[in-house]
Amino acid sequence: MKYIEKLRNSGLRPTKQRLQICEVLFNRDKTFHFTINELEQRIKKHTDNKISLATIYNTIHAFEKKGYLKQIPINSNQTYFDTNVTDHHHFYDLKDEKLIDLEKSDVGPINILRKIDGKKIKSVEVLVKLED
Amino acid sequence: MKYIEKLRNSGLRPTKQRLQICEVLFNRDKTFHFTINELEQRIKKHTDNKISLATIYNTIHAFEKKGYLKQIPINSNQTYFDTNVTDHHHFYDLKDEKLIDLEKSDVGPINILRKIDGKKIKSVEVLVKLED
DNA sequence: CACTTTTTTAGAATCATTATAAACTGCAAA
DNA sequence: TTTGCAGTTTATAATGATTCTAAAAAAGTG
Numbered sequence: 001m002k003y004i005e006k007l008r009n010s011g012l013r014p015t016k017q018r019l020q021i022c023e024v025l026f027n028r029d030k031t032f033h034f035t036i037n038e039l040e041q042r043i044k045k046h047t048d049n050k051i052s053l054a055t056i057y058n059t060i061h062a063f064e065k066k067g068y069l070k071q072i073p074i075n076s077n078q079t080y081f082d083t084n085v086t087d088h089h090h091f092y093d094l095k096d097e098k099l100i101d102l103e104k105s106d107v108g109p110i111n112i113l114r115k116i117d118g119k120k121i122k123s124v125e126v127l128v129k130l131e132d
Numbered sequence: 133m134k135y136i137e138k139l140r141n142s143g144l145r146p147t148k149q150r151l152q153i154c155e156v157l158f159n160r161d162k163t164f165h166f167t168i169n170e171l172e173q174r175i176k177k178h179t180d181n182k183i184s185l186a187t188i189y190n191t192i193h194a195f196e197k198k199g200y201l202k203q204i205p206i207n208s209n210q211t212y213f214d215t216n217v218t219d220h221h222h223f224y225d226l227k228d229e230k231l232i233d234l235e236k237s238d239v240g241p242i243n244i245l246r247k248i249d250g251k252k253i254k255s256v257e258v259l260v261k262l263e264d
Numbered sequence: 265c266a267c268t269t270t271t272t273t274a275g276a277a278t279c280a281t282t283a284t285a286a287a288c289t290g291c292a293a294a
Numbered sequence: 295t296t297t298g299c300a301g302t303t304t305a306t307a308a309t310g311a312t313t314c315t316a317a318a319a320a321a322g323t324g
Contacts, residue, residue, distance in 0.1 A: 013290060013301065036280080052304045057281070059302095073259050075205045077312080078280065091248060106246040112260055114238040116223060119262040126258050127205050128244055130251040145270065145321055168311080184273045189312070191271095209281080210311065 010066045020047045021059050025069070031084035033072065033099040036060065039081075072099060073125055089126035102128065142198045152179045153191050157201070163216035165204065165231040168192065171213075204231060205257055221258035234260065 003022035007014040024039065024046050025032060034042075036056060043051055060081060063069045072080040074092055080099060082090075089107050091100040110124055135154035139146040156174050157164060166174075168188060175183055192213060195201045204212040206224055212231060214222075221239050223232040242256055 015289075015302065017303070054282085054305075055303055071207045073205050073207045075203045075211065079207065091251075093248075093251065094254065100248065102244070102246060106244065108243045108245060110242060110258065111240045112234070112238065113240065114223075114234060116225075116232065116262060119223075119225065119264060122226065122261040122263040124258065124260050126242065126256060128256050129254040130248060131254040132251060147271065147320075149272070186274080186313085187272055 006068075010068075012062055012066065016049075017051050017055050018059055018062075020051065021056065021063075025063075025083055028083075031082060031101055033080060033082050033101075035076075035078040035080055037078060074099075074127060087123075089128070091128045091130050093130045095130075095132060102126070142200075144194055144198065148181075149183050149187050150191055150194075152183065153188065153195075157195070157215055160215075163214060163233055165212060165214050165222075165233075167208075167210040167212055169210060206231075206259060219255075221260070223260045223262050225262045227262075227264060234258070 003019050003026070004014040007018055007022070012018060021039075021043065024042050036053075039060070040053060040056055043056065060069060064071065064081070067085055068083075070082045070085050072082050072090060074080055074090075076097075082099070082101075084101055088104055089102040091102055092098075093100065107126055110126070112121060112124065135151050135158070136146040139150055139154070144150065153171075153175065156171065156178050168185075171192070172185060172188055175188065192201060196203065196213070199217060200215075202214045202217050204214050204222060206212050206222075208229075214231070214233075216233055220236055221234040223234055224230075225232065239258055242258070244253060244256065
């Protein structure tokens with residue numbers, strides 16, 4: 001199993017549940033944008049045994065803390081996550097409520113000219129809302 | 133009362149509650165970033181009579197629909213609103229959980245090079261997260 | 265004033281997320 | 295391999311923001 005090492009290296013025990021969630025999250029070509037609810041549905045389809053909702057939350061938070069996932073800032077009642085943890089941005093299709101990755105090169109350089117004393121910039125995220 | 137016309141012009145009856153909320157929201161020098169919870173506290177201090185929480189939600193949504201307020205996309209369990217409805221961006225101080233306006237001129241032009249068929253860009257929002 | 269429509273309200277309902285505490289599991293040391 | 299224990303999983307309860315409901319109150323109109 002290719003995810004065992006990954007988990008072990010980051011101090012997470014490679015449990016059956018975590019490995020199955022890894023399969024759903026990372027064993028794919030494109031990056032994956034999801035809410036916990038959507039992920040739960042996919043896990044249900046993909047695996048035979050049930051994984052508790054609490055475990056899904058636990059795992060996603062653990063993965064996020066380890067840097068395997070990113071939260072996407074967006075106004076929604078549900079939290080969106082992204083398997084693409086590189087520095088990039090998003091389109092958000094307001095009608096379909098779907099996210100699309102926007103590579104840094106698609107946006108061009110962003111120069112934050114203002115500085116705040118005693119603070120440093122951790123990230124710069126761009127959300128481009130789309131309508132028909 | 134200076135807000136009566138504003139409300140009437142947008143088809144909202146200028147009720148006592150709405151006028152009081154207008155005072156708290158708009159009668160200030162700087163732009164105001166808030167959650168419903170914070171707003172409720174301020175209303176409690178500012179006004180003698182109690183305004184129901186449901187009314188606060190109703191009013192904020194009505195004002196947002198009329199374009200007097202904007203939601204700010206951010207990862208938080210609570211929704212943030214902004215009285216600054218001009219096209220601008222935000223710093224978000226992760227430690228203090230506070231927002232700071234970033235004028236467009238502080239960010240410079242943003243050029244979205246990629247296009248999505250059949251969709252047009254409604255807004256471009258930049259969130260700059262700050263750490264110590 | 266009489267009547268209609270909008271608004272307010274308290275409280276219930278909903279829904280995402282987090283907490284709890286007991287059972288289970290991976291894993292390292294004996 | 296067995297034992298012991300920290301780390302995990304789990305069902306369920308709890309929380310907290312937000313929305314819904316339906317009845318009362320207020321605003322607008324003639």
